[in-house]
Amino acid sequence: MTSVQRSTSPTILLRISAGDPYMHRAFNDFTLAVRSAEAFAGAGFAVSMVSATGRFLMRFDPKPRVRPR
Secondary structure, three states: OOOOOOOOOOOEEEEEEOOOOOEEEEEOOHHHHHHHHHHHHHOOOEEEEEEOOOOEEEEEOOOOOOOOO
16 A cells, blocks of 8 residues: 655745735645735735635735824
8 A cells, every 4th residue: 555645835825915026925734824814914915815726716905004193
């Protein structure tokens, strides 16, 4: 019986933008990718989550920052 090894290539890519150019982050863990995308969106970045094959999965819109008066 042979053992099956999973690929170590990333399965989720985040495309992060606050204008131009884009930053990219890669994750093997979907839950960690979602948490990271939410954190970037909370910091004011627009984030697109894409599979490693290029299929669009989700978009996280930037959350507006509240300025103190």
